[in-house]
Amino acid sequence: MTQPKSGDTFGVVGLFESADALMAAISKVREAGLGKVEAYTPYPVHGLDKALGQRRSPLGGMVMIMGVLGALTAFLFQWWISGIDYPIVTGGKAPTSWQAFVPIMFEVTVLFATFTAGLGMLFFLNKLPFFGHPVLHAKAISAITRDRFGLAIEAEGDAFDVAAAVRALESAGARPIEVISVPSFSGPMTARYLERSLLGIAIACAVSGYATYWAVKLFPVLPPTSHMLVQPRLDPQKPSAFFKDGHGMQLPVPGTVARGYLPLGVTSQEEAATLVNPLAVTQKVLEEGRQAYMNHCVVCHGPLANGVPTLTSAYGAKPANLQAQQFREYPDGKIYWAIVMGKNAMPSYAADLSEDDRWAVIHYLRALQRAQNAKPGDLAGVKFEAGSGQGSEGKAP
Amino acid sequence: MKADAVRLPEELQAPALTAGLVTSGNLDDQVLTFAFKKPPRAWYIGFAITSSVMTLGLVLLGYTAAVGIGVWGNTNPVFWAFAIINFVFWVGIGHAGTLISAILFLFRKRWRNAIARFAEAMTIFAVMCAGIFPLIHVGRPWLAYFLFPYPNQRAVWPNFRSPLLWDVFAVSTYFSVSLLFWYLGLLPDIASMRDRATGKVRKAVYSVLCLGWRGANSHWNHFEKAYLLLAGLATGLVLSVHSVVSFDFAVSLVPGWHMTIFPPYFVTGAIFAGFAMVLMVLIVVRETMDMKNLITDYHLDVMSRVILAMSCLMGYAYLMEGFTAWYSMNQFLHSIFTNYFIGAYWWTGWLTVACNVLIPQLFWFKKCRQSYVWMIVIALAVTTGMWFERFVIIVVSLHHDFLPASWHLYKPTLVDYGILLGSFGLFFTMVLLFARVLPVIATTEMKGILPGAQPHAVKSEE
Numbered sequence: 001m002t003q004p005k006s007g008d009t010f011g012v013v014g015l016f017e018s019a020d021a022l023m024a025a026i027s028k029v030r031e032a033g034l035g036k037v038e039a040y041t042p043y044p045v046h047g048l049d050k051a052l053g054q055r056r057s058p059l060g061g062m063v064m065i066m067g068v069l070g071a072l073t074a075f076l077f078q079w080w081i082s083g084i085d086y087p088i089v090t091g092g093k094a095p096t097s098w099q100a101f102v103p104i105m106f107e108v109t110v111l112f113a114t115f116t117a118g119l120g121m122l123f124f125l126n127k128l129p130f131f132g133h134p135v136l137h138a139k140a141i142s143a144i145t146r147d148r149f150g151l152a153i154e155a156e157g158d159a160f161d162v163a164a165a166v167r168a169l170e171s172a173g174a175r176p177i178e179v180i181s182v183p184s185f186s187g188p189m190t191a192r193y194l195e196r197s198l199l200g201i202a203i204a205c206a207v208s209g210y211a212t213y214w215a216v217k218l219f220p221v222l223p224p225t226s227h228m229l230v231q232p233r234l235d236p237q238k239p240s241a242f243f244k245d246g247h248g249m250q251l252p253v254p255g256t257v258a259r260g261y262l263p264l265g266v267t268s269q270e271e272a273a274t275l276v277n278p279l280a281v282t283q284k285v286l287e288e289g290r291q292a293y294m295n296h297c298v299v300c301h302g303p304l305a306n307g308v309p310t311l312t313s314a315y316g317a318k319p320a321n322l323q324a325q326q327f328r329e330y331p332d333g334k335i336y337w338a339i340v341m342g343k344n345a346m347p348s349y350a351a352d353l354s355e356d357d358r359w360a361v362i363h364y365l366r367a368l369q370r371a372q373n374a375k376p377g378d379l380a381g382v383k384f385e386a387g388s389g390q391g392s393e394g395k396a397p
Numbered sequence: 398m399k400a401d402a403v404r405l406p407e408e409l410q411a412p413a414l415t416a417g418l419v420t421s422g423n424l425d426d427q428v429l430t431f432a433f434k435k436p437p438r439a440w441y442i443g444f445a446i447t448s449s450v451m452t453l454g455l456v457l458l459g460y461t462a463a464v465g466i467g468v469w470g471n472t473n474p475v476f477w478a479f480a481i482i483n484f485v486f487w488v489g490i491g492h493a494g495t496l497i498s499a500i501l502f503l504f505r506k507r508w509r510n511a512i513a514r515f516a517e518a519m520t521i522f523a524v525m526c527a528g529i530f531p532l533i534h535v536g537r538p539w540l541a542y543f544l545f546p547y548p549n550q551r552a553v554w555p556n557f558r559s560p561l562l563w564d565v566f567a568v569s570t571y572f573s574v575s576l577l578f579w580y581l582g583l584l585p586d587i588a589s590m591r592d593r594a595t596g597k598v599r600k601a602v603y604s605v606l607c608l609g610w611r612g613a614n615s616h617w618n619h620f621e622k623a624y625l626l627l628a629g630l631a632t633g634l635v636l637s638v639h640s641v642v643s644f645d646f647a648v649s650l651v652p653g654w655h656m657t658i659f660p661p662y663f664v665t666g667a668i669f670a671g672f673a674m675v676l677m678v679l680i681v682v683r684e685t686m687d688m689k690n691l692i693t694d695y696h697l698d699v700m701s702r703v704i705l706a707m708s709c710l711m712g713y714a715y716l717m718e719g720f721t722a723w724y725s726m727n728q729f730l731h732s733i734f735t736n737y738f739i740g741a742y743w744w745t746g747w748l749t750v751a752c753n754v755l756i757p758q759l760f761w762f763k764k765c766r767q768s769y770v771w772m773i774v775i776a777l778a779v780t781t782g783m784w785f786e787r788f789v790i791i792v793v794s795l796h797h798d799f800l801p802a803s804w805h806l807y808k809p810t811l812v813d814y815g816i817l818l819g820s821f822g823l824f825f826t827m828v829l830l831f832a833r834v835l836p837v838i839a840t841t842e843m844k845g846i847l848p849g850a851q852p853h854a855v856k857s858e859e
Binding site for chain 1: 420421422425462463464465537539546552553554556557558559560562563566567570573574577578580581584585588589591592593604605608609610611612613614615616617618619620621622623626627630631633634637641644841842844845849850851852853
């Protein structure tokens, strides 16, 4: 096929008033067999494809293939990145578990498929953009994109009978009829113009590339990016201009007391003897006291507080028998003093027992002492519920 | 065409899609001439307002970039506040456009043709507004390209199990696909404008934009196929995008977020908010651009009905959320759900329910579906309500998290409000510009559904 030269006849186009008229004309014009018959319409008209004998669009298949390709691409990309190249364990899932890849697979599938449908249709199937088509340079085009229906008989080869084509369209009812010739390619379509625009694009690319290079270089050191470097903060072991003394770390305010380490307020065992246990005797306090006793005291003083130890006998220690008369008559405050300050070989338990725990342990110790020296009268006033047997336990007062 | 053969009673016949005499020719004369006329004074006033609001937003964006996002109200534990609320809100607004252009196309709802173009344009502008927010929320927007998986000198890849990364893919795909869909629909219309244009520059611009479209049937053949395929794909996409947005919440463990109902609930809310916005803008368009014959009362009525249906679905979703909280026997969920309505932000919870569920019920009355005042009141209520719904979901759920020691009341700053306002400025500036330079009604699609547009002879010839 030879390249059409400007001035050659491209074809003949006739305009119709309605889609019905166009439809009726097509079969007549096609029967004449004068050339390729094509319709130009302002909107898609149903049934024209069949009437013109045009094949079905292959776009569906293309989109299908590209969609599947998109899904595969997205899957393999994520699988390789998350499973092989840079495995990240998230939520205890195996690095190659595929379920979390589905959303992105879906999006990429849609992306590939839609761009195939849109751009494949425009660029590949319809061969657009094309500004030099003869119909675009005909007078008829402004009627066609408005409300007229064009039917064209287009030349195929050199032997094109213009007069016959005009007659065929005329008898089919087209008004007006226009003979279209191949336009002389001037302006935007010349090779010189294309060369120039390519050169322009190349220069633009070079300039913007160079600018981007420097922008990326300079960006981290120019404000506002450089503001990230200004971070007023205290570094350990470093001076600071924030405080007058130039130290970053400051001493606590005089008289600061750590949580749970309130000063005792008494200075000797004798003074301590006057302290009164602030806690009421309740089941809850006794339970707390029991736990504290079992955690800290029982290893030396024994479960019955009689100085028969569970553990420390192995070391030859001689812990006090707290069931002894001396200790049964000891004021609560003196026991408290012993817990806080330690006694003989016993170290201070102030760090291990909070203030409440210390007093709770003392209540529990009193319960142990009373249980080991029980008198029949102790049960007076305790009501036994029939069959329950729960009325009294060893540790209850 | 079968339906034409049987005479249906009057009330069962499909209502006319246009009013008065509309032909292909006068449709073009009506719709395509705006680009060639000087805009009226009202347009300039509107443009001045919206563009100055947009400028305010831009200045505050610059301020945020220069000083850092400490100028916002975000602080422990509410790190997701206005930026994410606005993002979800704007993405949601966009969904109505895709629903109208894609889903209603697949269902062959021919009334969509008149409003599809504007709705699609609003989708694109809304997604543009939405895109700003995650970008500025990353703190250093100039490094936002780290989000994309590209080989880099740090030898680090993004985490593909993170819903936040899914979001990057979903939203960027959504934007490109919407743009493509919109542009394809515009092509033949731009070709019409090219052939109307007289000025040399205009003609050149429209010529290039329409890629030399000439209306050949072999082209229409592929075009129609592509449009159908795009509609099908965009349908899946539109359902997936807000689902993925909801995964940002649902996949986390924050009570009030960790719910299986979130994806459909978010999609419904998105369509709901979007339709309200489309309704509002179309009322203004049909009045100011004199398009009552193309955007008819029937269109407004149908859109009001869609809003009503979506409102009922929203009510169901809220009830379901409450039921889930109660049925889960999870004390954290109980506490969060009661917090929505009796906590420090109790009024936002009630505002959400009132605006989204109660007020739109007025659309049951035909009078409300026909009166501009009611339609605009309800659409404004829905827009407000949907914004506050995201506030409730995000801020109210976050401000009382698992650790009572870090509970904190969130207070937005003026910068927060300014950027939100600025996004509205951007949106309406784009809408105003669009209305002047491109056809606001899909004339090609309208021509195809006008009476007598399609040949009746097709059947008899077969």
